[in-house]
Amino acid sequence: MSAGRPQVVLATRELLPFHGPFGGGGIGAYVAETARALQPIADVTLLVADWLKPEHDALAAAGDPRLDHGGARILWVPVPEPDELGGFYAHMQLYAARVLEVLRAGFPDRGPDLVEFCDYLGEGFCTVEARRAGDPLLAETLIAVRLHTSVEICDVLNGHQTALFDPRLTRQIERRTLEQADVLLHGGGDVLGTYRRWYGDRLAPAVRVRHPLAAEPTDPGPAPDGPLRMLYVGRLERRKGVEDLVEAVAAIGGDWSLSLLGADTATGPRGASMRRVLERGVAGDGRIRFLDAVRREQLPQAMAEHDLLVLPSRWECWPYVALEGMLAGLPLVAPPVGGLTEMVVDGRTGWRVPATGEEALRATLEPLVLEPARARALRGGAALRDHVAALTDADAIRGEYERLLARPRAILGRVARPAGEPDPLVSIVIPYHRMHRFVTETVDSAFAQSYRRIEVLLIDDGSFGPDDGVLAELATRYPLTVLSQPNRGLAAARNFGIGQSRGRYVLPLDADNLLEPEFVARAVAILETEPDVHYVSSWNRYVDEHGAALPEPNVGYQPLGNWSPLVEERNVAGDGTAVLRRRLFDRFRYPPDLTSFEDWALYRLLHRAGLHGRVIPERLWRYRVREDSMLRTVGDVHETRLRAEMEAQIAEEEMTWTSTSA
Template identity: 50%
Template sequence: MQVALVSRSLAPFGGGGIGEYVDTTARILSGAGHDVTIFTTEGHRAAYDELRAGGDPDRLLAPAAEYVFVRDAAWPEGFYTPLHRYSSAVFDAIVDRYPGGGPDLIEVSDYLGEGFVLAQARATHDPRVADSLLAVRLHTTAELCAVLDGHHDTAEFSNQVDDELERFALRHADLLLWPGGDVLGLYERFYGAERLAPAVQIRNPLLLGDGLPDDTDTVDRAGPLKLLYIGRLERRKGVQNLLRAVTALGDPAWRLTLLGGDTETAPLGGSMRSQLELMAAEDERIEFLDHVPRAQLGDVISRHDVVVLPSLWECWPYVALEAMRRNRPVLATPTGGFTELVRPGVNGWFTADTTAEALSDAIAQLLADREAARRPRREGGPRDTVLSLAHPDEVVERYATLHEERRPRPLRRARAARPAPLVSVVIPYYGMSEFIEDTVRSVVAQTYPEVETLIVNDGSFGEADRILEELAVRYPLTVLSQPNAGLGAARNFGVAQARGRYVLPLDADNMIAPAFIERCVDVLESDRRLAYVTSWSRYVDERGEPTDELSTGYQPLGNETELIVRDNVAGDAAAVIRHRIFDLGFAYSQDLTSYEDWHFYLELHRAGHHGLVIPERLLDYRVRRDSMIREIGLPQTARLVAEINAHVLEKEIAWTPRNV
């Protein structure tokens, strides 16, 4: 089985639990004979090369896996955010690595939406990943982290975009992988069960190395109870509650070590460590450790009695598994993966809830009954449960079963089974004599067999406009004319005359790639719920040559996101749209002087009609010096947005009483 593991986080280069998971999964799958490739950021390349040049790289790297380093641009380069750009680079890297078609399984982390463009490609039947199963592994999204860290800034557009990258991948992947406990339950409550892909449980593996250490006879029957916290000093980890808990204890017979780096998740974005040090008030029983080498973490755990995990919510943390591997019980909050990882009295204990008071009560109970605190370690419960929770052989078997039972969704070619439905291309025309033939030629060159072409002359009757008569003779098209009424009215008039099941509005200076209609219809025919399908575009100049004057092109997200209220993330007007959408009363505004397409997609969004975007440049968008977007749209964006919002609300309100 060919497996692609995609993650910016990767041990030993950093990334905490996600990095540890990817490295471990790569090791066990490649060790079982599978062809594993890790796709990670090029920011790790220098460290990787240094390890490879060292004496024993296999000790720190998955020896049988291949590594691909993905370009990580600091600027979005025409994409909405750097992470949006990176998700595209990930897709490109996978296509380059597997030129004959994608791997059997592509697994991406939910964190930071690395799988967004891959999810777009799978949802729109991209042939380059047609044979791949796209799985999103639940770790903890950046959106969940922001909420639990007490600062979720949705006022910033880029932050909202990155949240939507994660949400789209969670919804449109082939499946989700979750480790156990209440992890999937939390995602269903937070995101909505109906907005998540089907889920399959596969636990996170743990490398057992040379076996499990046995120190059941080394219980310290005297002295203070030694507590250990491992993890970032971060609000969502509940570490501030832990400090509140121990400083409120009446029994002084305890010691607490906090091992982890600082974060700016204290109130007002301040240093969490500084806040914790103030709370500790130089108490000699509390020790802060900045960092220990990865290889020495086990020794630190072995010097303590209990590992405390006070998280406000936690997925399936490796620190809990490593503590149990070292035969140390854990005291954890009843959240996420802990609800399955922790077996009270066997390998640890639960607090009553996530509050400081509950933590303090639980620790006080351990101090009051030291025999109960020693029992799990003496009886070997933590060590024994690791085998049932994270045995690598079981995980490998589950992946093999996944490959056999969850084949990729086939590309459903409805046209092969029944006649192809007619697509009506509507081209509004006004003074575009220089470019209209390029547009018509692109329509005539379509690989899709059933197309009718309607040019709507919006009152443009100069000498140069006689080209329409010539085109009607040389190409299979119909020219319709109306008094000048504007772009929106011209589109609506053409739609009203269109006979096709689908309608494609196409501006008279733009061009579509030969496969544009075929690709869009294929997706629409496979999912009757979709209202439209469009694609990425490439910016070209007046000669039709690629230009990066504005950026390389337009990479829309689709209109199912709330971002459509703030920007036209839905797509260009050139989209294959179901005719029934217009039959339902949706139309292009005849009042707006620009952004008619944005207004149209926004109305669809508010009515629950959504579309998809093919992440491939199948549309050439001509950037002209005198284009409407340059002369009206961009200079008047704020005004036009206000007009769009007013028009949407105006249409949704009944302005006259029903009984009149």
């Protein structure tokens, strides 16, 4: 890395020239092109999924000239195996965590100036959450998310949204990333408009930054007389509109040909092979032929054998194949969706289909089939090359990135308090019941906080044995308050302690858990600067009864926060170890009759009230895993019963049972 030059990071699970599990699609092309385009103005680092590393190493050993990414540094992100999920809720949540881990390792002293993620699958989720949570490394880093097409939109247009938890959570982290990023990048056309119509008004601010393309135009050569030769390039996929296209041309009489060039997908009815569905539909019609996918550098040759590129997609973002088709001299036929609204200039670079679907496609294609000379009049024309040049101008794109790099960054997680104004008081409430072996370490961790303005309340929940004299000893060592009540359980002890607290914020802390020194300071900084955040928690680290960290993969708990509707199904919100606004307990409480899941119940009540929290994706406290813990002896054994009790108590808490008119 060069001193003084901006540092830009592009994260990707695809990268040309590597084929990889996704077949080297448009995202891989975009990242490779962008890395080369930015080389004159920035040092570029690529965070790349390591499933591409074997192919990279083989090409590097062979001296393959296609390994040209503008001198960018590559950092490999380990792709999780199924048995590595541990305490993560979904594959992509763990992958996003590894992206953040590799980013931190690659920039140990100062974060990069700009990190750009793809929206697909939400791989930027943990990095975005870390920046929002005031991660010091990312305090002055701009986090951008490029709109390529989310997996949620893909699933809808492919006609199948699974109810399985993992993909549903992936859709949730995609949405969260689109909302919490500093800026969204889009290529133009109706891309941003589509996202706003689909996702609503909670998206992050957006700017238009084109997609670079450094390819040279090719001459398709003279077109022979004869029937119109149409070409489709792309995956054989429902959302790409291939069924509509085949049905449209099959209804057109006369002589013509259509080549479908692309890989098969399982997006036919009931997950069937789309190619087989199409082949059955054409019933041996010799005018339609199926061609296997080819590498990007082979496309110009395939395109030269045709007159027209048809892209019938139900929605496309900013398809490189359209730009490459025009560079190869082919006019386009496409509906007004996404970036195609700007790529297709009617009568100049092709013909705009008035709508998606078979009927509109047939109405647009039939006149061209009947009069092929109209298509060939545009084929190979300068207008096609000029339009691509205008849309992909490298100097203009670099200028947009320079403006991004010059944008003032909101420095998150720092509180500017007027001189003389004290920090707000934080009340740490520690319920205690027969935890004499661990409570001293817990209290030590509370008083070891870098945030100094705290009060500690130890709530003795009816534990009066000889060993419980440790509470009196702690009261002589620390300025804490010991309060007692008859044994009524953890939730009631928390509620009692919070009722006696004086702080602006409260932190329930179980008597066997341990805080890292920065936990309170990091949480308070967020709460003091984000009024719409109502509690702050973090990831934790599991330790055994002796304080030793548990081995991989179950190293800890990685919640998301109660902003996700999935909190109604699983506790993705966080543990009870959180800093909460004290005023919440003027309206809510931990359901006192629950013997487990009381944290989850409270977070669900807050979710339903629209009061959301933030989770710091760092391990800022330690959860002690004991053989006799309440979760193991009660929660795991009686989970079905406890869930039913939680449902009832949430309903009871939400209801006003006393008359409002008597």
